[in-house]
Amino acid sequence: VRFDIKRTLLDRLTGQPARAIHALNGVRLEIPRGETLGVVGESGCGKSTLARTIVGLIEANDGRVMFEGRDVAGLKGGARRAYNRRVQMIFQDPYGSLNPQMSVRQVLTEALSVHKMRSKAEIPGRIAELLDLVRLPQDAADKRPHEFSGGQRQRIGIARALAVEPEILVADELVSALDVSVQAQVVNLLLDLQQRFKLTVIFVAHDLRLVRHISDRVAVMYLGEIVEIGETEALFTAPRHPYTRTLLDAAPDLDPTRRTRVASAKGELPSPLSLPSGCRFHPRCPYVFDRCREEHPILKAHGARQLAACHLEDFSKAGV
Ligand code: SF4
Numbered sequence: 670v671r672f673d674i675k676r677t678l679l680d681r682l683t684g685q686p687a688r689a690i691h692a693l694n695g696v697r698l699e700i701p702r703g704e705t706l707g708v709v710g711e712s713g714c715g716k717s718t719l720a721r722t723i724v725g726l727i728e729a730n731d732g733r734v735m736f737e738g739r740d741v742a743g744l745k746g747g748a749r750r751a752y753n754r755r756v757q758m759i760f761q762d763p764y765g766s767l768n769p770q771m772s773v774r775q776v777l778t779e780a781l782s783v784h785k786m787r788s789k790a791e792i793p794g795r796i797a798e799l800l801d802l803v804r805l806p807q808d809a810a811d812k813r814p815h816e817f818s819g820g821q822r823q824r825i826g827i828a829r830a831l832a833v834e835p836e837i838l839v840a841d842e843l844v845s846a847l848d849v850s851v852q853a854q855v856v857n858l859l860l861d862l863q864q865r866f867k868l869t870v871i872f873v874a875h876d877l878r879l880v881r882h883i884s885d886r887v888a889v890m891y892l893g894e895i896v897e898i899g900e901t902e903a904l905f906t907a908p909r910h911p912y913t914r915t916l917l918d919a920a921p922d923l924d925p926t927r928r929t930r931v932a933s934a935k936g937e938l939p940s941p942l943s944l945p946s947g948c949r950f951h952p953r954c955p956y957v958f959d960r961c962r963e964e965h966p967i968l969k970a971h972g973a974r975q976l977a978a979c980h981l982e983d984f985s986k987a988g989v
């Protein structure tokens with residue numbers, strides 16, 4: 670699948686004068702069917718905006734979301750419903766996304782009915798099947814969200830997404846609210862289901878270790894742009910963008926054997942209301958040079974496995 674997001678503007682920053690900010694700028698993703706793409710970056714980098722834009726919860730109000738060569742905003746009626754069905758989101762907070770008044774049966778019935786996935790007579794059987802798939806007991810059907818643990822609620826969220834037989838699952842911080850032991854169960858469930866149904870997964874998370882574990886490829890976002898994208902091990906062991914390097918260095922538990930630290934990013938993430946000129950990372954980059962302040966770098970290939978948006982051919986050889 671391919672997404673090509675020209676631009677998403679957000680103009681509802683609370684506490685700020687009403688001004689449009691560019692939350693996403695020229696994000697292009699090509700994801701082979703069945704692959705998991707991890708999306709990482711500091712909070713505020715636009716990764717949640719990307720997830721929400723892809724599933725249509727945020728409209729790209731300037732620019733567009735292209736999917737399979739078609740502008741999603743231009744899809745009408747059945748074509749739009751088909752898109753909404755094929756691309757499903759699983760939310761971070763199952764409390765927030767499940768109606769507390771509705772039983773699991775009602776939640777799943779609603780999902781199945783909206784997209785006319787089954788006839789009325791087939792729905793009970795399908796619900797039983799979905800509960801099996803996410804390894805919940807059958808009596809879960811008549812319970813409400815508050816009767817479940819966090820991990821179980823996340824399984825309900827997965828069942829709801831799966832109900833409509835999607836091709837793409839977008840998970841935003843799927844397990845970050847869960848205990849570590851429960852995280853592994855939910856992640857393993859997701860991986861099993863992915864294999865079984867050849868799902869393409871976009872896995873947005875700040876937990877680099879987890880992302881490394883489950884992703885085929887990883888995209889690193891900074892201030893609304895993808896600054897590096899590549900095969901997971903290549904990106905984690907030999908990052909091609911200085912920002913990726915600093916992100917990895919800020920997670921020391923990733924590789925306890927690595928003692929030499931390169932210079933780390935300086936300062937805070939700039940406000941998206943006043944984006945830096947040239948390379949958006951330049952005010953914090955240890956390798957910054959004149960050209961970086963003026964010219965916006967585009968993604969360039971480094972071998973067959975990585976792309977990075979940096980003017981330097983190999984920052985790791987540049988002196989700091
Ligand atoms: Fe740093 Fe310049 Fe590369 Fe941007 S383009 S990451 S400022 S070296």
Ligand code: MG
Pocket residue numbers: 712713716717
């Ligand atoms: Mg977020």
